[in-house]
Amino acid sequence: MNFMKNISMTSKLVSHIGRMSLLAGVVAIVTTVAIGQTTFQEKHSGSTVVQAATLPVHLTSKYRTVNDAVQIKPTYRNSTHKAYDVINGVAGNNQRISLKGKYRLNKLNILYVDQRMNIDKGVYYHFKIGKKSGWIWRGYTQPYTPKYVAGKSKKINKTVYVQPAYRAATSKKKVFGFKVVRHHTNFKTKYKLNKFTKFKATKKMKVKNAVYYYVTSGTKKGWVWHGYTTTKKPLVNTYLATEIKQTMNKYHLRGKVLVVNGKQSNRDAEGVGYANYGRRILNNKSNVVYQGASLQKAMTGSMMVQVITESQKTGRRITQNTAISRWYPGLKGANNITVGNLLTQTSGITDHNSEVVPSQKLSEQQAIDQAVARINQSGVSEKSYHYNNDNYILLAGIIRAVTGQSYEQNLNQRIIKPLGLKHTYMWNSVSSKYVKARSYKYINKNYQHGVNPNDKLLSYIIGAGNMYTTVNDYETFEHGLKNGKILNSSDYHYLTNINSKSGSGYSGGMYVRHNGNVKAVYGTLAKNHVGNWVQLTKNNGQGIILFANQSNSADDVKQAGYEILSRFSNQFDAR
Template sequence: MMKKMATILGLAGTVAAVAFTTPTIAHAYDTISNQSTQNYTARFVNQAKTNDGIYKYGIYNTSRSTATRDLNGSNWEHRFIKVTQQATTASGTWVKFSYYGKTIGWVKKSAIEPYSVKQNAIALIDKYHYRGTAMLIKNYASNSVTASTGYAYYGGRKLNTNETVYPTASLQKVITAAIIVQLVNEHKLTQYTRLSKFYPNIKTSADITIRQLLDHNSGLEQANEELDPGRFLTEAQSVQYAISQLNATGAGKHHYTNANYIILAGIIRQLTGKSLEENVQSRIINKLGLTHTYFYNTIPANLTPAVSYKYVDNKNYQYYPLTTNLLSSLTGAGNMYMSPADYYTVQKGLRNGKILNKSDYYYLSNHYKYAYDGGMWHIKSNHMKYSSGSLRDTGVTTHMYLSEGNKTGVLFFSNQKGTGTTTADLTEKTLYRLVQYYM
């Protein structure tokens, strides 16, 4: 009897326990509607005030994993992003975005504003106090973006534009090299022709080849390089001026010097009976239809070329003159002015048959035998080419960073030298990333 009573009491206890258990209620998640694919660039705004939540795993409150934020918008103010999707829920309109190629998550659309690649390129250039024009190239310029910032001539408040012509500095060297290859095709010399054939009085000239001049492996060094000579020099005089300052360290030794290309310009004069300027006009400018390419002494009076400035003591547009005397001494090595778009046309012309064909291009580049070949540096690991230009004691800096086939890359011509990073880093590590991830 006692055992039976205990059993009954046990069952009663169990029933009582069941009766007082709180039932489980399913969480009501938001439903997603109006989904669409997007493809535009933007930046975060007003996050100091709103601090919107960023959700890695989906739109807020649409699943268990999206109940709480993963990132704070306050840490993303003005970051440049790419929007890839949009959707609507009860809580508002949301966008999915990536940052330099990495998908981050979802945020309310009100947290961002459209912001173009051009706007961001200008912001990045200004951040480091450079002034100039950048050409960002994608798909052989069919989807290119040109961004200009600052003044070509601050005194006259003349803005830099995509038509501004800038001193090219060393970016000119490949043009001189291309004419040498044309003369090789015309059987007027070979890459193995000795320098002594043209300038026998140069020490070790019997041991120096045309190829070594093209690749800066002649062992020649020039004293007082890129210093104002104190007088104006004709083309012929500039060659003799460079030769008078040469020091020969031995053929085969690499030494980057303007003298190699000034001497090549002199060889072009000897072989053609025409000035380098005349050769460039007929062989390059006319062939390509260039409209914003000039030698320093042929710039039309109605055109404002970029003036040389530096950012100094927290001030923009501090004038650092680029003299006519200095430019006159750089025949073949750095006395031309061009727009970035014209320079890109030249790079294409080195392969498309208008200046050289593809076979000639590989000859020009010495089949990438050395790091520097034929007027440019070549990076074998990623099939990119680059060239940097600057002129001593001026604010002029130019940089090219292109794929060997010219499909993608950046040209940045600057007439104010900034701070905090080099022109090469700004071009290759910052602006080029916009091409990779946002264009």
């Protein structure tokens, strides 16, 4: 059932009936008296005042009170047929009467009739809508049968929640008042669903093929389509909603923010502004995905540790100290670069073209081959910390070489499926049902210099920043680094404490600081305005995941994240 379409149709009905009630009873008109179309046309054509006819006796039967609803026949809605006043007599007194045209019937659609009478062999209905009233020949009407046929309601006892996607202030989802009489249902809008999160459902009813719940929340009550609810308690609440939005606005940021405060058992996910301003798609929509940028490096690093662990049972063991010349014999200086150096960004690679947009989309192998070619051209400096995408592109190549599968296959099998991630995809595998967030800058006003994701660039940086995800999926990934679904505690320690880790604290795709108690990482992309910031405690009990699709600088994003976190904790300063 198209619920919103039905709502629209109902709104039209309500507009026609003005301030009248929604019916004491809505029934089909049953009558056995009819008048031929030709007879009526002859009687009422050519004059606004028409005598009842030339029959010997012109009597009106005693009219009787009815309570029906009729509808002007669709074929007559644009006609010149009219509603009539009775003149030269009083209806119901057996007097000779005349009919006088009042106004066109096509101005009305639904008529609610309260009287019925016979003139000769013609049946007429009397109606009143607002200030309008009059008599209408039955031949201009048809029984009114609403499309919303309601089944019998049955008692239920359950708690339902408004789905988080509908909590935005701009939501058009509604709770309805139903007027159910004689198996017909009328809808009347009551209030927006986004005003409430939790409902007590006490009745269940079918309207056509759609199921509705009768719900209460405080003093509010009404019917709501079950499709707008869930029986599972939403994972988010709004305990920091105001602070998050105020801080994001302070730094002119737009995006999605997830705050976790395990000490108070609180989580708050808030979308601020638009993911696509031109299409007016909000960041709080559940189908919006964001460029993961450098946050992907932790996924690549964790997969490399999995490969290292698996290799211990083979004759080709790999450790963090294994030279990468095993896989890249043509790479200059590869004998002196270890897997650990790649994981800690201490290989000495200083390629300044690692985010130059190529002329075409590249395959995984092409992206790896071009990285090797660029490194050979630029050379390798001393083995100190130099952050560069090439380190993780080379790690992606090693994972491919050892497993015999593509990086994308490894990501799906090692990360996405074990964790049950529903909104994480490689750049070229995002379903059309999802919206890729467009990035913007703030220049005197929001949503300037809009940039769509560049697929050529994303194909270029395999393993280093070419996937899409959401704040919730990324939090699930962070938990997977220690709960055994991706890595166990021992593997996580290995990942974050590689021997070649420098004073920067970078190891395995993240910065590990404060004696290992805080992990943080920032991600952005060339020629984009993406700004992703993660700060979490070691056990993921507290922290923030902020995906900004409008940002002007990394400092703004990090500062905003720190200020939001400071609302409930002063232990975070990993900027």
